[in-house]
Amino acid sequence: MKILIVVPSFRNGGTITSLKNLVSWLDLFKYQIDVFAITNTGSNRDFIANYVNVLGHSLDDKQIGHTPIVSIKNMVFIIVKTLKKLLEKIGIDISPIAFKSVVPKLEKKKYDLVIAFQEGQATRFVSYFKNTKKISWVRCDYSNMLRITNQKPQHKLYANIDKVVCVSEYTKNVFISLLPEAAFKTVSLHNLMSDRLIIEKSMDINELDSNFKFDGFRIVSIGRIDPVKRFSLIPEIVNNLKKRKLNFRWFIIGEGEGKEKELLIDNIFKYSVQNELLLLGEKNNPYPYIKRSDLLVSTSKSEACPNAINEAKILGTPIVATDFGSVYEFIEDNVNGLISPIETIADKIEQMIINETLYNKIKNNISHFKYDNDEIINVLYNDIIVS
Structure with missing residues (x-):
């Protein structure tokens, strides 16, 4: 099975810690895994690359993998990136334009499964993939995230996701209270800990x-x-x-x-x-x-x-x-x-x-505490990846 995992960046934090633990536990003989960072920053890239294939570049770079983009597109990319930063200062997000231009290049790799390893931009990015199974992790109190970002529940976004994984029973209950139509495809699963x-x-x-x-x-x-x-x-x-x-x-x-x-x-x-x-x-x-x-x-x-x-x-x-x-x-x-x-x-x-x-x-x-990774792995393989 060929899997793409999308993260916001490689910066230290709960998402990357969880990714480190995940890739160190997965059966890498059974799965071919690529990791793509929307923003190619952070100090954890090399560690993750020891276990899986980290795609060489991100939305901040001029190429993805090892396929160069012609110079005219480089110029357009630089202009769009600069414009994006300026517009963000006045509350306008043009990320979807960049996402829609990059996703088709990744789709050529024909992934069986695409995982957004965090809510927010990673999930939005993954939602643009077509004809492949899509999973999104929710690593926050969803109601709190909506309040901080001044957003309404993202019904349309999560309609494009096949399964939602919340990292605690509490976060699952909060999530489905705001998106009840997603209850049938939402599960809770604690983070793996190495x-x-x-x-x-x-x-x-x-x-x-x-x-x-x-x-x-x-x-x-x-x-x-x-x-x-x-x-x-x-x-x-x-x-x-x-x-x-x-x-x-x-x-x-x-x-x-x-x-x-x-x-x-x-x-x-x-x-x-x-x-x-x-x-x-x-x-x-x-x-x-x-x-x-x-x-x-x-x-x-x-x-x-x-x-x-x-x-x-x-x-x-x-x-x-x-x-x-x-x-x-x-x-x-x-x-x-x-x-x-x-x-x-x-x-x-x-x-x-x-x-x-x-x-x-x-x-x-x-x-006397022992972390129960075996049960988490069992649910991950049988109820999330394979189902």
């Missing part, structure tokens, strides 16, 4: 950031710096904990841009927590940091299938998380982690720092 690889990579301490050295209680938060993760609220939480005379340091691993990052930095100085809260930036291998932290904290407003929480469980690191919709699928409160509204999360973190009995109970419970 637990062996995660554990192996957690042992690599050669490139640990020197700023991570600290003898007290280490807290880590991981993810892209955007409004959904709410990292800009962490400085106030840190200040709250600082006033309680606790010996801790909080590290944020991830990158971002725009207002959320500006607000995060502004708040670090506003609350004078430069010594207690450190931004370590993007890390291709975050696992040594999770493994060597005493606590992973998720401040998210919304999560679909939280990779960082699952990774922490695999590595035996206790968790405190906010009460986002899907959290109860992944954390059993007071058993393998603590769940709290964002307003009282400082209290839960303090409990984990000062209550040794509670902390050790949760850490012991997590030490």
